[in-house]
Amino acid sequence: MAYSDKVLDHYSNPRNVGSMDKNSNEVGTGLVGAPECGDVMKLQIKVNPQTHIIEDAKFKTFGCGSAIASSSLATEWVKGKTVDEALQIKNTEIVKELALPPVKIHCSVLAEDAIRAAIGDWKKKQAVTEPVAVAAK
């Protein structure tokens, strides 16, 4: 299978690889996928408690090149956005940006899931002090 230049670029130079303290109150962690399906993504966000702006994002992904590229791109896109803005990111935008073929669309879906799961985790942590509704999937 031939990959788009953007997928190759993210694969060769993945952005924002790493991990943050998952116990921190400012950090939301999303872990989606399953090893037997061939894809697992961990996406973490660090949110400013006052502005709700995502100040940092990290990822680690087990999966094909398109899965790595989708999650790498997702960290780039969420950074600097508020959590509500980040929830607007659609998998179809990832498909378009990376020129993913139809068989790789599930990689973009997983990246969108990872963003939502990380935000959901962060919101849950905030709910302990100030209740915020968790966006239903």
Place this chain on the structure above:
Amino acid sequence: MSTVVENIPQVTSAKGVKLPIYMDYHATTPLDPRVLEAMLPYFTEKFGNPASRNHPFGWAAEEGVENARAQIAKLIGATAKEIIFTSGATESNNLAIKGVAEMYREKGNHIITAVTEHKAVLDTCKRLEKYGYRVTYLPVAKDGLIDLEDLKRAIDDKTILVTIMAANNEIGVLQPIEEIGKICRERVVLFHTDAVQAVGKVPIDVNKQNIDLMSITAHKLYGPKGVGALYVRRKNPRVQVSALIDGGGHERGMRSGTLNVPSIVGLGKACAIASEEMAAESKRLAALRDRLKQSIMSRLDETYVNGSEEHRLPGNLNISFAYVEGESLLMGINDIAVSSGSACTSATLEPSYVLKALGAGDDLAHSSIRFGIGRFNTEAEVDYVADKVVSTVLKLRELSPLYEMAKEGIDLSKVKWAAEAH
């Protein structure tokens, strides 16, 4: 109208190794130059139809075909008349299984095979099930071998055929065909083996191993694509198969169609070379394979060889790299031609059914790479491949949440994965 075919771009590594490296010899092999040389006259001056019995053009072609038949027969301990030419192993497998099923329908309707067979066997058996045949799919153990006791139990008075491959195309595991042949002979059941990966790589003797039908293809053996053969035993017992392709009654009526003479000559030459060189070559390939395995596994933790290491083709190495997905690994070693059992590399998005049958778990199937070492690989290439694989696996493990979790002491099999979306 002309079509521009681009050459595969080549570069040379710092250590003088030409890239890309071909290490996918189970998929196909390049033509041996000696094979090409033998074939060439049959495209031009010896172009005749071997069925033309009344002029020298036909005789020259016939001589080439009969010489090839003898060369193939010699490699497998058969007689020339027992070799039926086909278009390749898929056709040979179809002809053997469907041909026996139809011919022996009066005797019974039960066929026995194994879950790790090639699709050309499995899908043929599945089709026969639609026509009222019963098929038993024997399981394999963790090492990829069938249990002979399972086979004995599966044979009943309606069994007409056992079809078990000699060597597996993914994991290179060699089934105990001599023992299988013996059991089949005792129980008076025909034995077919798909020996596509085994012929010319490990010794085959149709009499010693009690093989009644055997599929062969040229392109796994440094011969051309599009030509193969089916060995059909002529005595003790005399085996008959119904034809799939009707016509001029070529190949003793079992396979009509004008013979593909240049390719048949190529298949014969490839077998002749194998007869001469197999012993030395398999020793050399096994040494290269062991070097590759040693070099990779001494530097990486949690890597596993899939399938028996004892009963294995000399050139095969199939390794799972835990916590790394196969397709992403292939992307990182894109100057090396190998293949993966990962779902992402298959059209069906299912991981390898062969590796799943070993009970390794889907995650290890997704993480597998098949190295197929062959005639034209060198030690320098093996070293390059090992270094590249090791560095890529290390890089991808840095990227892998599973590796991180495993290092934190989390038991991944106990994690509740949120994967309902798939």
